[in-house]
Amino acid sequence: MFKKWFDSGFQELKKARPIADKIDQLADQMKQMSDEDLRNKTTEFKQRYQKGETLEDLMVEAYAVVREASVRVLGLYPYYVQLLGAITIHGGNIAEMKTGEGKTLTAVMPAYLNALNGMGVHIVTVNEYLASREANGEIGDLFRFLGMSVGLNIRALTSEEKKEAYACDILYSTNSELGFDYLRDHMVLYEKDMVQKRGLQYAIIDEVDSILIDEARTPLIISGGAKNTQNLYQGADRFAKYLSDEDYLIDIESKTIELSESGITKAEKTFNLDNLYDIANVTLVHHINNALRANFIMFRDKDYMVVENQVLIIDQFTGRVLPGRQFSEGLHQALEAKENVEIKKETITVATITYQNFFRMYKKLSGMTGTAKTEEEEFREIYNMYVVEVPTNRPVIREDAPDYLFVTLEEKYSALIDDVERRHKLGQPILLGTVAVETSEILSDLLRKRRIPHDVLNAKQHEREADIILKAGLQSAVTIATNMAGRGTDIKLGEGVKELGGLAVIGSERHESRRIDNQLRGRSGRQGDPGYSRFYLSAEDELLQRFGGETFKNRIQMISNLNKDKDTNQVQPLESKMFSKFVSSAQKRIEGQNYDSRKSVLKYDDVLRKQREVMYQERTFVITSEDIEPFVLKAIENHIEEALMPFIKNVGKGKFEINDQGILNHFNGNLFQPGTIDIDKLESLDEKTIPEYLNELAQNEIKFKKESFPEEVFKEFLKVISLRVIDTYWTRHIDQMSELRQAVSLQSYGQGNPLQTYQQEGFHKFNEMKSNISRDIAKYVLLAQIRVNNEREAVVKNTSTNEGGELRNKKPKVRQNRQQRNMPNWKRR
Known part of the structure; x- marks a missing residue:
């Protein structure tokens, strides 16, 4: 009843069912079609879209086509619940689908539908292995069967290869590579080197909680140079x-x-x-x-x-x-x-963006994961996406046993290993989930002492991951794994395992996020398989230490003493709803703190976001426009107006005090060649006509240069100067804002508001930067001598990302001697 009234996800699911029923009804019709007829439907859909039909109009038929194509290419027929998930995803929401329910195949339907408009769809995965597996594997074959081109975007590609990938109908990529490509596109020197030509249209994010929640606290950073x-x-x-x-x-x-x-x-x-x-x-x-x-x-x-x-x-x-x-x-x-x-060496930040602000730039965004409901508030507030719980194809029959609580780590580990040993003797496969590498190694030592063969999957053995996961569901297999989030591979049960109760998942402690615990549990009991899960906790676990401390431990000790087996004096685990609520409450508090932390990162980045949008728009205009003369003239006009302010002062109603000699001294040689300004002419002008006179002098100088050189040389001259000046000051500004962010954290010691200080100082620094850009463009355009061999040059070279690896050089640099350090390839007359 509560869900019917208040859960938006439930309402979305209710709307999806009639559409799924219509798709179901087309199944027989699609079966009658030949492979060629099925492929031709793609061309037909594109033509219908061009003639005015919407994607919603095409959805039912398009999904039915993909469903039939899937049977022919993959031998898999998408279930009814996968149709519900696909409809949810197309609606710009998150489909929460349990492990083993076929999220990868579900995403094909909305991706195919949204690619029909010719603007491209990005399918985002958590690592390059998964992106490669889908793009080059059977899922890619399904798209190609339907006449869609499929691209793969990974770090190792050259600029040309990336452009080809982005031009495809469907692009598989990691989240970080998409973000870095966006930043790089606003660092390139020539329009031809930009890779995201069509912009950010539609993204489907796999493991959406991992990418938009877990990784949201770490911004993407491109850096260069070095601080001592x-x-x-x-x-x-x-x-x-x-x-x-x-x-x-x-x-x-x-x-x-x-x-x-x-x-x-x-x-x-x-x-x-x-x-x-x-x-x-x-x-x-x-x-x-x-x-x-x-x-x-x-x-x-x-x-x-x-x-x-x-x-x-x-x-x-x-x-x-x-x-x-x-x-x-x-x-x-x-x-x-x-x-x-x-x-x-600590480097200088030259470009940065958070995942929140990057993905919010997509015109449409959706996702899928096994666990997102606990973070629905954040998805709704920041990304405007609802979480829709898609029912499983078969009922989940996994037994989720209550937590066992012990006083000490030693007692907990001893009981846990006893449980593993008992199940291992029966032949039941066991997945032991740990939070840290250190814990996985402790448990591995304990298992070795009991002579229980096992595999360890943690940060030190990640190369063998696929092989370990492949064997984890076989009889008698024991696998220790650090957090299973985003592994992207299902653990399939071996022969005879169902009869033994399926895969047993045993958690060695609770993670600070409920989602990660749910993901670990979800590795068992896929597609109606039997399964079992239980978490073993102790009052010495980090989570319980953070929120309970010694007081909680003493209480548990007291209850545990009363609960000991009278005959054997053995420690009995505590099992209580009250303890489970305490743990859940601790997790909710940490989730709340992490959400506040991510919101804080976003609020700070929002200040930079607005500035970044202005500067990137300006820079893109310079790179992509054929003629930027109006842009340069506007910069000169802005500088002249600002530079005149100290010399023209309002001293009464309609009265101005004008310092003619000051204007002459400042502008002659600083903006114009010495002798350009006529002092007699200047003295005859008022506060309104002086700016007009100086702008006229500037236009005459530009006209002279324009007539003295071939048109393409003059245009390139303006671009070389503008790009160099914009990049110099923007790069400096980004690094100053990074340092300002660190500095304002001290405001809290003086009862100040750090964010407010950051906003005010950031606004002041941005205006100062804009003023400097106008000044330098005006100065260099008017005073520099044009060369025929103008060459654009990057301000910061040898840049790298905080994801590792140097950025590729888009174009070999032609080194030339320069007569003046701060100018690109020109010299003063």
């Missing part, structure tokens, strides 16, 4: 290691750390400062905070690993190593200092 800050990291690390427990305060619940009064005193003494939190010490405070986090909040083999003298990030949601990726804002370098490995 290595000594600061080492100094801050030495200081952090010298501190005592009373010198810092850790909030376990929010995982934050700060110096106490005694710590501040020690810092001021160590670094010889009067006031640590003076604005002049922002950089030092930032490095100290990073050193504190690295030494007391971040843990080796849980948050990161050290392999071959490198710090590698472990994804907290999938347990995968993220090769090449770095923690941002200097935290990675702080960890390198802590672990005494080579400290990579």
Whole structure:
């Protein structure tokens, strides 16, 4: 009843059923068609769309065509519930479909339908392996059978290969590569090097919660150059290691750390400062905070690993190593200092965007996953998508047993291994889910002591992932795996396993996100198979420590003592709805904190988003327009108007005091060649005609240059100058905004509002940058001498991404001697 009234997802599902019924009714008609007739339907649909029919008008027939084509190409006939999922996805919503329900095939229908308009559809996966598997495999064959072109976008492609991929009807890509291509497209020097020509039309995101929720706190960053800050990291690390427990305060619940009064005193003494939190010490405070986090909040083999003298990030949601990726804002370098490995140089940020703001630029967005309902509020508020729970094809008969709670980790692990041993002897396959690499290795040692053969799937063995998953459902198989989110592969049951109760999923602790626990559970009991799941918890688990602490542990100890077996004196697990509610409540609080954190990232990036849109639009206009003379004249006009302000002052109603000599001194030589301005003429003009006179002089100079050179040389001259100036100041601005973001965090110490300060300072810096751009374009266009061999040149070279790897050079650079450092390929007359 509650769902019928209040759940928007339920309402969407209700609307989808009549449409699914109509698709069902066309099944026999489609069976009668030959393969060629079926293929020809694609051309027919495209023509009908061009004549005015909408995609909604075509949906029923299009889905019926895909359904029949699927039988012929894959031997798979999409179920009725997959039709419901496909209708949901086309509606711009999220289809929540359990593991094994065929999300990949479901996405083919809305992707095919939305590609009929010729604007392209992007199907987004969590890694390149999955994108390659679908594009080059049977799913790609299904699209190709229907006459659709399929592209694959991965990091290793050249610019030309990427352009070909983006031109396809269907593009498979990872989320990060799409985002970086967007940023790169606004860094290229020539329009021909842009790859996302058709813009961002429609995206279907697989594992949508992993991409839009879990990864949303880490922005995409392109960086270049290098800051000389290595000594600061080492100094801050030495200081952090010298501190005592009373010198810092850790909030376990929010995982934050700060110096106490005694710590501040020690810092001021160590670094010889009067006031640590003076604005002049922002950089030092930032490095100290990073050193504190690295030494007391971040843990080796849980948050990161050290392999071959490198710090590698472990994804907290999938347990995968993220090769090449770095923690941002200097935290990675702080960890390198802590672990005494080579400290990579901190780089200058030249382009950045959050996943939230990138995916919100798509004209239409939808997704699918096994678990999204717990985050529905965030999907609705930020992305305007409803979560629709699509029913399973067959009822779920998996037994989800209540949690077992113990006092200590030792008691928990002992009981858990006993359970594994008992099931293993029966031949039942077992999947042991862990939150951290460290836990998976503890359990592996315990299993070895019991001589139970097993496989370990964690950040250290991720290369064998596909092979391990393939065997995980066979009789007597025992598999230990860090978080199973986004694995993209179903665990299929071996022969005779159903009779043994199916796959048993045993969780060694609860994750801070309920979704990840649900994903682990969902690996068992797919497509109506039997299965079993239970979580083993202890009062010493990190989650319960953060929210219960010693008080909770003491209470559990007291109850546990009363609950011991009187005959054997053995510890009995506690099983209570009250404890389950406590755990669920702790998870909800952390989810709320993480949501607030992501909202905070988004609010800060929204300031930059508006600025980025203005600058990218301006830059794209410069690159793509045949003639940018009007743009340059407007920049000159803006600069003249602003530069005149100090020399023309309002001293009364309609009265102005004009400093003619000041105007002459400022503009002659600064904007115009010496002797260009006539002082007699200037003295005869008023506050309105002086700007007109100076603009006329500028137009005459531009006209002279235009008539002195071939048209294409003059046009390229304007573009070379404009691009160079825009890129120089925008790159500098991005890095300043990154530093400002770090600096305003100190506002909270002075009871200030960091976001408000960031907005105000950011607005001021942006206006200052716009003013500087107009000034330099005006100055260089009017004072520079045109060369026939103008060559566009990147402001920042050797850029790289925070996902790892250098960016490809789009075009070989022609190096030429320049007479003046700050100008591109021109010289003063």
